[in-house]
Amino acid sequence: MKLSVGPILYLWERSTVLSFYESLCDAPVDIVYLGEVVCSKRRFMRKEDWLAVTEMLRSAGKEVVISTLALIEAESELASLARIAQNTDVLVEANDYACIECLDGRPFVAGPHLNVYNEATLRLIARHGARRWVAPVELPLAIVAALAELRPPKLEVEMFSYGRLPLAFSARCFTARAQRRAKDDCQFVCAAHPDGSTVYSRDGQPFLALNGIQTQSAATQNLLPHVRKLRNAGVDVLRLSPQSRDFAAVVNAFRAALDGNDDVTLPASFLPGGYCDGYLDGAAGLEIVENEQRMPHPAPVRPAAPAASLSRAR
Template identity: 45%
Template structure:
């Protein structure tokens, strides 16, 4: 099983990003995703900066580097940036929007189908495989049973089966909106947000009246309140046919997370229970921890 590091979903300043990836370069990762997937106004790093970082990582790490595109393209300027991303001429691209799929298919370039694409069955997968998709990251709300069913259906359609990459750790990206919730929380208009997302390196927790974590607000993105963690489900992930496990970056503690997943993939016994949630994987509400409701 390979380990991948997903794109940073939060808005970190340039120095923080560069320091983070300098640290990640020495980690046992097989794939590293770079780029902005949430908001085009987050310009701490431009495309040229990401390409330069990719070259540096390639020199010090054996990991494959992939460029990730926006999940919500709203303006002509964002479409132009997406075209530049697809025309980078060097690195594979993760498509998180069907516009990116169209651009990459027109260029006959292989690509990664990201978790923001709504792919839930073998017929939809076949369409994208025929368009050039070589790796599929299912939507984060997919259960293991749904993924197995979709892959089995795909195999029956006589098309090449792509690599399967499961979102295995991190705050789950659940939804996107034209409205910026972080700016709204600070009573700022979206067009004059003052990049206030940088003040929340892991988003804004949204709690119920009882104090339970419901969601995490991250600009235009709504995320899970708790961190999803599928480490205890490693056997099921393997049985599902997963080729890669995606670990989504957090502001602290990523070295320890990678170490735990790396140990299990090398033969260590998975934990019986985990901190965080894993309900979606078991076909239950995502905020649940399956062990608590007797599913494991």
């Protein structure tokens, strides 16, 4: 099995992004995804920066993939998508079917935001050039295993194995709205939340996370205890989604598990939602399943001052 590092889903400062990818040169990962998936307004990184990072990672022996937007809202975004698809020698991750059209038969990665839930669709994207399929995060492992068994030849299967789950996208920027700002005048308030802004229920339960136009789980999906099951199900690549702290420890723990260490564990998550893995077993995503036994969700952590609330986010 291989380890991949997914695209950074948050707005980090340019220097932070460059340092992060420099650290991955010596990290035990095989594939690194670059680019912007969430919001086209996030331009702290220039084209020249992405080209330099690509060459740096390639020189370190990493496979580089360019990820594209999951929600296309404007002609300018479609034009940018076409430029990426047509003018790069790097494999592209398509997160919208418009990208597949722009690629015009060239090899690509089918990202987790494409609706691929059955064999017919899997074969369709393979005919259009898909080399790797990243399963939607809500798909149970039993279905992923069935599709992996029926997949077209040479098509790899990748699963989102660590990170806050990307659940939905909207034309409205919830992070700006929570700060009473219009989307067109957001002033990049999402940069103040390097792991998203947690939304709490009225009783203090971490519920969701706001990340610009993207809604995420408050809990962090952690499939480390299930590496053996993932391998047996035919999964080829485990995706780790970047976070602002402890990411090196996450990478090393998953690499140790892939190398056969069944006793490796991760420290408690620094994010208020804790860990989850319910989708893997076909349960509610926020639940925890360990060693085939359903475990209760950890007790809610009541914040002193919530970063956002449901009433403010409306």
